[in-house]
Amino acid sequence: MGAETSPKIVIVDESPIRAAILEEGLREAGFTDVVHISEMHSLLARIYTADPDVILIDLENPSRDVLEQMFQVSRAVRRPIAMFVDQSDAASIQASVDAGVSAYIVDGLKKERIKPILDLCISRFNAFSKLQDELERAKSALEDRKIIDRAKGILMKLKGLTEDEAYVLLRSTAMREKKKIGEIAQSILTASELLK
Amino acid sequence: MTQPLRIGFIPLVDAAALIVAVDKGFTAREGLDVTLVREVSWSNVRDKLNLGLFEAAHLLAPVAIASSLGLGHVKVPIVAPFNLGLNGNAITVSPALHAAIMGELTGDRFDPMATAQALARVVAARRKAGADPLTFGMTFPFSTHNYQLRFWMAAGGVDPDEDVRLVVLPPPYMVDSLANGHVDAFCVGAPWNSVAVDSGVGHILHFVSDILVRAAEKVLAARQDWAEQNADVLAALVRALGQAADFIEEPNNRAEAAAILGRPERIAVKAEVIQRTLDGRLKISPDGTFRESDRYLLVGREGAARPDPVQAAWLYAQMIRWGQTGFSPAALALSKAVFRPDIYDAALGNGHQTRAVSEAIGAFDGPPFDADDIPAHLGAFPIGRRGK
Numbered sequence: 001m002g003a004e005t006s007p008k009i010v011i012v013d014e015s016p017i018r019a020a021i022l023e024e025g026l027r028e029a030g031f032t033d034v035v036h037i038s039e040m041h042s043l044l045a046r047i048y049t050a051d052p053d054v055i056l057i058d059l060e061n062p063s064r065d066v067l068e069q070m071f072q073v074s075r076a077v078r079r080p081i082a083m084f085v086d087q088s089d090a091a092s093i094q095a096s097v098d099a100g101v102s103a104y105i106v107d108g109l110k111k112e113r114i115k116p117i118l119d120l121c122i123s124r125f126n127a128f129s130k131l132q133d134e135l136e137r138a139k140s141a142l143e144d145r146k147i148i149d150r151a152k153g154i155l156m157k158l159k160g161l162t163e164d165e166a167y168v169l170l171r172s173t174a175m176r177e178k179k180k181i182g183e184i185a186q187s188i189l190t191a192s193e194l195l196k
Numbered sequence: 197m198t199q200p201l202r203i204g205f206i207p208l209v210d211a212a213a214l215i216v217a218v219d220k221g222f223t224a225r226e227g228l229d230v231t232l233v234r235e236v237s238w239s240n241v242r243d244k245l246n247l248g249l250f251e252a253a254h255l256l257a258p259v260a261i262a263s264s265l266g267l268g269h270v271k272v273p274i275v276a277p278f279n280l281g282l283n284g285n286a287i288t289v290s291p292a293l294h295a296a297i298m299g300e301l302t303g304d305r306f307d308p309m310a311t312a313q314a315l316a317r318v319v320a321a322r323r324k325a326g327a328d329p330l331t332f333g334m335t336f337p338f339s340t341h342n343y344q345l346r347f348w349m350a351a352g353g354v355d356p357d358e359d360v361r362l363v364v365l366p367p368p369y370m371v372d373s374l375a376n377g378h379v380d381a382f383c384v385g386a387p388w389n390s391v392a393v394d395s396g397v398g399h400i401l402h403f404v405s406d407i408l409v410r411a412a413e414k415v416l417a418a419r420q421d422w423a424e425q426n427a428d429v430l431a432a433l434v435r436a437l438g439q440a441a442d443f444i445e446e447p448n449n450r451a452e453a454a455a456i457l458g459r460p461e462r463i464a465v466k467a468e469v470i471q472r473t474l475d476g477r478l479k480i481s482p483d484g485t486f487r488e489s490d491r492y493l494l495v496g497r498e499g500a501a502r503p504d505p506v507q508a509a510w511l512y513a514q515m516i517r518w519g520q521t522g523f524s525p526a527a528l529a530l531s532k533a534v535f536r537p538d539i540y541d542a543a544l545g546n547g548h549q550t551r552a553v554s555e556a557i558g559a560f561d562g563p564p565f566d567a568d569d570i571p572a573h574l575g576a577f578p579i580g581r582r583g584k
């Protein structure tokens with residue numbers, strides 16, 4: 001690898017969305033030589049074929065153990081590969097583990113060239129987790145709204161209330177009981193199922 | 197209550213003492229607040245232990261030694277004050293390889309020398325026919341599974357680095373890989389051999405206790421510095437593990453132990469399959485043949501839980517035999533010092549070695565293991581990567 005060329009990066013990730021987010025970030029930062037491996041069968045053979053300088057893998061992937069074999073004396077290995085993280089990088093290791101990603105580099109690649117790749121990787125992994133959390137929250141908010149609408153409908157029908165009055169009743173009950181509106185609405189649905 | 201403890205584990209039956217210690221309340225009774233964290237790879241367990249994200253972990257015995265020696269990864273001194281299991285692995289082969297080995301077999305099919313020699317003939321015939329080399333799956337480069345497979349096949353004349361392929365395969369992928377032909381055989385712990393037999397894709401060829409009478413498998417591992425600073429906490433944990441091991445070894449408790457282990461957040465496998473391994477009564481063939489052994493997995497009985505430095509020396513010797521490191525008296529001393537019977541004895545108070553050292557390993561091939569002269573001992577084995 002010449003000093004000016006972009007290191008070849010392999011992303012081992014079964015999540016296509018996270019891999020795409022990471023790949024996009026790497027490309028934007030000028031790392032253009034990126035390969036995504038999503039198939040875990042014959043992983044080592046795929047990595048040897050790609051011949052990377054850096055390998056990024058998520059910590060939820062059991063195939064991390066497969067990569068350990070690269071450090072072994074074996075006829076399959078053409079050149080030694082060392083793990084990036086060593087004792088001097090405690091902060092980076094901690095940040096990687098927190099983000100859920102691990103990096104390996106080919107022996108000989110300078111650390112200062114790896115640092116920006118790992119930093120970017122950590123921030124993209126964190127961004128992905130945040131995105132997932134937001135998606136979960138949005139999903140549950142949508143779910144709550146559906147439940148609240150149905151509970152309002154029941155109250156309107158049984159007590160002859162307007163939609164606004166039904167909502168006010170739900171909200172004041174929730175405040176009095178120190179519960180979420182969604183929980184009160186759910187108990188109304190449950191009660192109405194039971195009383196059917 | 198002391199500080200909360202986070203302890204990592206891989207969902208395998210040899211985590212039994214650890215899981216039962218927590219879920220049956222033995223740790224709580226010792227005043228410990230333990231959270232078990234299920235992990236997906238040994239690399240994760242090792243790294244999180246090394247980084248201090250775990251105070252202790254269910255760990256492959258050779259990884260504890262490799263970590264203390266700085267082999268394959270960062271050097272972090274580890275202590276192992278409790279042996280979570282002896283033996284417990286098995287070698288499972290595909291129906292095709294099973295038929296091929298049985299076709300070449302002269303002698304008892306449970307005699308590992310007979311099957312290893314049969315394997316050598318199968319390998320030779322495949323080479324002559326221009327077939328691909330056989331592929332064997334194992335769990336980690338520094339694993340008992342790796343060394344047990346190698347020890348077995350080399351005894352029959354098969355060079356594990358030249359004549360076949362040995363590949364690391366995460367345990368949850370083993371059965372699928374055998375079913376779709378990506379591997380021809382594997383060596384793994386429970387419950388995966390039984391899962392392969394139950395799904396009709398494999399035959400259990402050997403229990404590892406056919407190969408070695410006593411083999412340290414998984415240990416409770418802690419960082420040496422943490423262990424020194426928290427000696428009381430570690431002693432309490434060892435006591436809780438001792439109580440759990442005694443509980444599991446009582447036959448009347450096996451069903452309850454298996455039910456605890458089988459829970460979705462623990463091993464997540466049917467309790468009946470787990471109980472087979474605890475009882476040492478395994479279905480070895482899809483046709484329903486069972487085989488029993490009182491040595492299949494030892495969780496505490498026969499002194500199994502007391503760490504034996506001779507076991508650590510044997511594992512270090514395997515690292516040398518297969519070219520993972522060179523011999524040095526200092527590294528041997530370090531390896532032996534990873535296993536800490538002194539901590540075990542101080543916590544549980546039963547410190548007598550009842551066996552002669554020569555019986556500590558009980559390998560089926562070669563002279564009795566001599567921890568005091570490893571280079572000479574390894575000289576008795578023609579196949580290996582020493583000094584290469």
